[in-house]
Amino acid sequence: MCQLLAMNCNVPTDIVFSFTGFALRGGSTDTHHDGWGIAFFEGAGVRHFVDHQAAVTSPIAELIKRYPIKSKNVIAHIRKATQGRVALENCHPFVRELWGRYWVFAHNGDLKHFFPVLDGAFRPVGDTDSERAFCFLLQELRARFGDVAPPLAQLRAALAELVSGIAAHGAFNLMLSDGSALFAHCSTRLCYVVRQYPFVTAQLSDEDLNVDFSQVTTPDDRVAIIVTEPLTTNERWTEFQPGELKVFVDGQPLP
Amino acid sequence: MCQLLAMNCNVPTDIVFSFTGFALRGGSTDTHHDGWGIAFFEGAGVRHFVDHQAAVTSPIAELIKRYPIKSKNVIAHIRKATQGRVALENCHPFVRELWGRYWVFAHNGDLKHFFPVLDGAFRPVGDTDSERAFCFLLQELRARFGDVAPPLAQLRAALAELVSGIAAHGAFNLMLSDGSALFAHCSTRLCYVVRQYPFVTAQLSDEDLNVDFSQVTTPDDRVAIIVTEPLTTNERWTEFQPGELKVFVDGQPLP
Numbered sequence: 198m199c200q201l202l203a204m205n206c207n208v209p210t211d212i213v214f215s216f217t218g219f220a221l222r223g224g225s226t227d228t229h230h231d232g233w234g235i236a237f238f239e240g241a242g243v244r245h246f247v248d249h250q251a252a253v254t255s256p257i258a259e260l261i262k263r264y265p266i267k268s269k270n271v272i273a274h275i276r277k278a279t280q281g282r283v284a285l286e287n288c289h290p291f292v293r294e295l296w297g298r299y300w301v302f303a304h305n306g307d308l309k310h311f312f313p314v315l316d317g318a319f320r321p322v323g324d325t326d327s328e329r330a331f332c333f334l335l336q337e338l339r340a341r342f343g344d345v346a347p348p349l350a351q352l353r354a355a356l357a358e359l360v361s362g363i364a365a366h367g368a369f370n371l372m373l374s375d376g377s378a379l380f381a382h383c384s385t386r387l388c389y390v391v392r393q394y395p396f397v398t399a400q401l402s403d404e405d406l407n408v409d410f411s412q413v414t415t416p417d418d419r420v421a422i423i424v425t426e427p428l429t430t431n432e433r434w435t436e437f438q439p440g441e442l443k444v445f446v447d448g449q450p451l452p
Numbered sequence: 453m454c455q456l457l458a459m460n461c462n463v464p465t466d467i468v469f470s471f472t473g474f475a476l477r478g479g480s481t482d483t484h485h486d487g488w489g490i491a492f493f494e495g496a497g498v499r500h501f502v503d504h505q506a507a508v509t510s511p512i513a514e515l516i517k518r519y520p521i522k523s524k525n526v527i528a529h530i531r532k533a534t535q536g537r538v539a540l541e542n543c544h545p546f547v548r549e550l551w552g553r554y555w556v557f558a559h560n561g562d563l564k565h566f567f568p569v570l571d572g573a574f575r576p577v578g579d580t581d582s583e584r585a586f587c588f589l590l591q592e593l594r595a596r597f598g599d600v601a602p603p604l605a606q607l608r609a610a611l612a613e614l615v616s617g618i619a620a621h622g623a624f625n626l627m628l629s630d631g632s633a634l635f636a637h638c639s640t641r642l643c644y645v646v647r648q649y650p651f652v653t654a655q656l657s658d659e660d661l662n663v664d665f666s667q668v669t670t671p672d673d674r675v676a677i678i679v680t681e682p683l684t685t686n687e688r689w690t691e692f693q694p695g696e697l698k699v700f701v702d703g704q705p706l707p
Contacts, residue, residue, distance in 0.1 A: 241577050242540025245500050256519045264511045285497025293549060297575040317599035318573060320552035322496050344572035 199289070199305040200425040201387070202273040203372040205379040205445035207419045209239075211265035214408045216273060218401040218428045220262065223252025223275035231278040232288040235261060236301040237268035238376040243299045244268075247288035270374045274303040281325035290372070291328050293319055295335050296346040298375045302331040305425060306368030306384055330363050334373070349378060349444070353451075356380055357442045364440070372423065379445040381423045383437035389423040390432045391449050399429040419448030454544070454560040455680040456642070457528040458627040460634035460700035462674045464494075466520035469663045471528060473656040473683045475517065478507025478530035486533040487543040490516060491556040492523035493631035498554045499523075502543035525629045529558035534581075541578035545627070548574055550590050551601040553630045557586040560680060561623030561639055585618050589628070604633060604699070608706075611635055612697045619695070627678065634700040636678045638692035644678040645687050646704050654684040674703030 202219045204212050216235065223233045230251035237244045244266060248255045252275050274289035281287040289303035304327035311326050318339060319332035337359050338352070346352070356373070360382045363369050370387055373380040381387060392399075394417075396410035423445065427434040437443065444451045457474045459467050471490065478488045485506035492499045499521060503510045507530050529544035536542040544558035559582035566581050573594060574587035592614050593607070601607070611628070615637045618624050625642055628635040636642060647654075649672075651665035678700070682689040692698065699706045 239540040242502065242504075242543065244502065244540065247497065247499065249497075256515065260511065260515050285494040285499065288497065292547070294575065294577060297577055299577055317594075320549065322549060322552055322554055339572075 199274055199276045201303055201305045201370060201372050201423075202425075203374070203379055203381060203423045204268070204271040205374075205421045205423070205448055206269045207447035208417070209267035209269050210418065210420050211267050212271050212273075213262060213265050214399070214401070214406075215422055215428055217262050217406060218403040219273060219275070219424065220252040220258050221403040223258070231276045231283045232285075233258065233273070233275040234288045234290050234303070235271065235273040236290045236292060237266050238270040238299070238301070238374065239266070239268055241298065241376060243292055243301060243376075245290070245292050247285060249283055249285050249288055270376055270379050272301050272303050272372045272374055274305070279307045281323055284323065286323035287325050287328075289327060291331050293331070293335055295339060296344070298346070300335060301374050302334070303327075303372045304330060305370040308363065308366040308369060311363065311366040330369070333363070334359055353380070353442070353444050360442055361440065370425070377446070379423070380442060381437070381445065382442045383439060385439065386425055387423060387437040388427055388434040389421055389437070389443070389450070390434050391419065391421045393419040393448070397432070400431050402428060402430050421445045421448050421450065454529055454531045456558055456560045456625060456627050456678075457680075458629070458634055458636060458678045459523070459526040460629075460676045460678070460703055461524045462672070462702040464522035464524050465673065465675050466522050467526050467528075468517060468520050469654070469656070469661075470677055470683055472517050472661060473658040474528060474530070474679065475507040475513050476658040478513070486531045486538045487540075488513065488528070488530040489543045489545050489558070490526065490528035491545045491547060492521050493525040493554070493556070493629065494521070494523055496553065496631060498547055498556060498631075500545070500547050502540060504538055504540050504543055525631055525634050527556050527558050527627045527629055529560070534562045536578055536580035539578065542580050542583075544582060546583050546586050548586065548590055550594060551599070553601070555590060556629050557589070558627045559585060560625040563618065563621040563624060566618065566621040585624070588618070589614055608635070608697070608699050615697055616695065625680070632701070634678070635697060636692070636700065637697045638694060640694065641680055642678060642692040643682055643689040644676055644692070644698070644705070645684075645689050646674065646676050648674040648703070652687070655686050657683060657685050676700045676703050676705065
């Protein structure tokens, strides 16, 4: 199994603090050393970094810990291979374009006997169950809505149905974003925290590091962090229910 | 106009030396400071770095100059905006998937009145003529060959025809790769050099830096570098003919 991290905010925010703790699980405080990746939306564009080295030793992970890329939607993943070789093309997150937007996807879990019919519009480059699931999701969204993106409520309903069908094949914890909303589905384990005014000092669980968010934010900032295991020891993390799909917009889950 | 750099090799090779000279044109020895990008194939996977900062000041460009990523196919671009805002989504190279392979594309030139009919399979995320051309190329390749990639000779012939049609709209110097072959088309200016045994010491034009390739290669290595303007002062660069599409495989142009 792998670990997932995502961030959704109402203003572009850097993920340096949370990524620093998360990256340690890629070979130091945990055993996820079969690659890692992170994608940042910046406007309509995406910065996409993947590496098949362990996150703790990767020079690119080092850069991201030091270089504050500001984004409203970020998805990161550290990999412990279950299906698919240790290779760059199997590193999450995956990126595809649909409806003139980039979509970013990462998955934690293991889908058994999941070989959906793919019509060729989106085809996996690597050999993971995860990329197959991503290609299938986009294919089905396009089949339902044609060439025009639907309103968010319709998209959410369609994803809930599609994701629950895929989750019948096994654990399907996922993060998906088109740069405006962040979709997070929990099969087995996910939790989130919303950081907003009044901001506190947060203490990383994976390293002796803390940050006083009140010093680096404005009272209007709001940031949701969604992750496999809580990243800090002194914040209140909310657990997802198994089978739950949450949609985060502007730093908070939609009702 | 922008500048292009590509590398095609028979064994995975790092591009640190050539990129170091090239990146200086992104704001130092030349005026291409509206962003830059580079993509490296590694197996079937792609590492894709884009930045809307000038290449000379970008921390990510600095990383690439120091971190020897080895690849058989690399495409890089520094941008001087002609069409499209200075924004991440307008930075080349662009990446899409077709036939279960990633395709990487970068363009130097300016296409006038180029608004092809796009059927929705590949749609631009940004607002450049270049990304429109890339989407159109992939759409037409898929329309001709369906869901199965054709042999290289057929692909080359189709691309030659499609590219020449697009080039009727203006300058269309381009680099395109699917990770196995590198296609380079010249409208106005491109040149290349093949580095092979016996290797010499090369001297960068843009910086007082040289490298003795005989120290860092084996006699079997072969590397083609294709670029807008020659990068070195003491190698023999071959100019493309306007209208010429060359295909590089294993470090040399096909006949």
